[in-house]
Amino acid sequence: MPMFQLPRFALFAIIVGSTFAGLPHKAVAATRPASCQAPVHRQFDFWIGDWDTFDIGALNKPPVARNHVDAILGGCVLREVYEQSDGLVGQSFTIYDTDRHLWHQSWVTNRGQLLVLEGAQEGGRIVLNGVDHGDEGAKIRVSWEPQANGVHEIASKSHDGGRSWQPLFDILFRPHRS
Template sequence: MPTRPFAALVATAVGFAAPALPAQAAVAAPAGHCAAPAYRQFDFWLGDWDTYRVDKTGKVPPAAASVARNRVTAILGGCVLHEVYRRADGYTGESFTIYDATRHVWHQSWVTNEGELLVAEGSRQGKAVVLTGATRDAEGAQLQRVSWTPQGDGVRETALQSRDGGRTWTPLFDILFRPHPH
């Protein structure tokens, strides 16, 4: 197992900037437990990304500024995707995503610095990974359906919400991750 310099380990542990990742970060050789192709279905999301809001036409406006930085890395022998999402306004969230081979589902736990928790599960559907989960906010119970789809050299993440148990869905957000320039 390669070792990292002590300074890099300390910087990572206390939240300083870690070395930048290439836009499409390579996955380290997966642990034997996570070598099956199902574990690699979400690897398209690995990378160091700038985040842009998508407008109603389905595109990022030409002069749009990035609203967040998102880094997605493979950890624990390539078995887990770890996301660190930091918006310019201070909102920060992290997720841990794993393929649960015993149940044949993707599982994600998302937490934020605003006390939010979303636990979502789902599967690969075509080129996308689609996860659904329940959460609560000031308005009460909410279902969220989030999908990640490769788009060009980036990844589009869209989310729908339902306040009526999944009978109707409305847009929650639509963003595009583009490779962060290095």
């Protein structure tokens, strides 16, 4: 590369920097994301932690998964890393969408699965709903609720448009023990 040619990323930085350089401070500040410190953004913080995951019916057996949930991007996003004992690995990203006033979660796995859920706080629980496109469009409902000994997550599935629901899973996150 000749000495007088800038790499593309450097050229981009110069263009972007010069674009904002002439703007008043208030205009630059308006381009930054809003703070995620409002109480509504903290509704799901009870899920943050390093967890062992147990089936409710097998609390005295070894955990079925390890789950780590942390806050990223200035506390605006919850990132989940889920590692199940059978090799399933999943990650989710959960955010409170202030424009639409709801919680949004995108869940992906190492098996090519995608699930998008949205919903709200109901009492002390977060309840999200979505569609399982891999199961003929079945409706999915998932709730998380803080417990004295962890977080309780329940998922149900409906094949009749939500008129009846069948259990999908019922798990408890307990603090991880080394």
